[in-house]
Amino acid sequence: MKRISDELLEYYAELFIERRVRDQGVTFERFLDLPEAYLTRTSPSRRERNPLTFLLLAAATLFAACGKASDVEAIASRFVDQYYVKVDLTRAKQLTDGLATRKIEQEEALLQGSSGGRAGTAQRDVTYRLLEKREEGEHLFFVYDLNITGQGVPTLKKRSVLSAGKRDGAWRITNFRDFDS
Numbered sequence: 001m002k003r004i005s006d007e008l009l010e011y012y013a014e015l016f017i018e019r020r021v022r023d024q025g026v027t028f029e030r031f032l033d034l035p036e037a038y039l040t041r042t043s044p045s046r047r048e049r050n051p052l053t054f055l056l057l058a059a060a061t062l063f064a065a066c067g068k069a070s071d072v073e074a075i076a077s078r079f080v081d082q083y084y085v086k087v088d089l090t091r092a093k094q095l096t097d098g099l100a101t102r103k104i105e106q107e108e109a110l111l112q113g114s115s116g117g118r119a120g121t122a123q124r125d126v127t128y129r130l131l132e133k134r135e136e137g138e139h140l141f142f143v144y145d146l147n148i149t150g151q152g153v154p155t156l157k158k159r160s161v162l163s164a165g166k167r168d169g170a171w172r173i174t175n176f177r178d179f180d181s
Contacts (some may be wrong), residue, residue, distance in 0.1 A: 001176050002036075006136075009136055009141065010161070010163060010175055011137060013028070013141060013143075013161045013163075013177075014177065014179075016028055016170040017152050017159050017161065017179050017181075018025065020097070022131075022132075025133065027134050028134045028141065028143065031170075038067060041067075050119065052097070068074065071171055072140050072141070072164050072171040073130070073133065075095055075164060075172070075173065076140075076144075076162050076164055076173065077130070077170045078094070078095055079095045079162065079176070080128050080144055080146075080160065080162070080174045082095065082175070083104075084126050084128065084146055084148075084158075085126040085128070085153055087110055089104050089107060089108050089111075089149065092104060093108075095103070095166070095172065095173050096172055096173045096174070097167045097172035097173070098165075098167075098172075098174045098175070099174060099175045100109075100163075100172075100173045100175050100176055103175075104178070105138065123150050124148055124149065124150040125148070125149045125150070126146060126147070126149075127146070127147045128144050128145060128146045128147070128160075129144065129145050130142060130144055131143045131144060131145050131159075138165060138166060139163055139164065139165045139174070140163075140165075141162065141163055141164075141165045142160050142161070142162040142164065143159060143160070143177055144159070144160040144161075144162070145157070145158075145159060145181065146158040146159070146160055146178070154157070156180075157180070157181045158178045158180060158181060159178065159179045159181040160176060160178040160179075161176065161177050161178070161179075162175070162176045163175040163176070
C-alpha cells in the first residue's frame with residue numbers, strides 16, 4: 001500500500017475548505033476522487049497537480065476499512081477538547097506527533113512569559129461537532145465545525161481539519177489547521 005504524504009492531503013483539505021466545496025453538497029471523499037473537477041479554473045498549477053491527483057486516486061483505490069476507527073475518533077475529539085475548548089496545550093500535545101507537536105511547541109514558546117495560554121479564555125464558550133471523517137490509506141482526516149462565543153463579541157465560526165496517523169502502534173494527531181468558516 002502506497003503512503004500519501006501529509007502535505008499533499010493537507011493541501012487538498014485546505015482547497016476543499018477554502019473553496020467551500022462542501023457547500024455544493026460534495027463530500028471530501030468524492031472531492032478527492034477528482035479534485036480538479038471541483039476547483040475553479042487554474043492555470044499552470046493545474047498541470048503541476050496532475051501527478052499529485054494520480055497519487056491521490058491511487059490511494060483512494062487502496063482505501064481500506066479501519067477496525068479501530070472509534071479509537072482514533074476519540075483521540076481526535078480529545079485533541080479538539082484539549083486544544084480548542086480547554087486551551088490546555090500540554091495535554092493536547094500528548095495526543096500529537098510530528099508537525100502537530102511542533103506547532104504546539106511553537107505556540108508554547110510564543111506564550112512563554114505571558115500570563116499563560118488560558119488568558120482570555122475564561123469568558124468564552126467553545127462548542128464543536130464532527131462534520132466529516134475520511135480515511136486515506138494509513139491516515140484519517142477529521143473536519144470539525146467550531147463555534148466560539150464570548151461576552152460582548154460576535155460568535156466566531158471556525159473549521160478545523162485534523163490529520164491522524166499511527167505512530168508506534170498508537171493513533172496520534174499528526175497535523176491540524178483551522179480556517180474561518
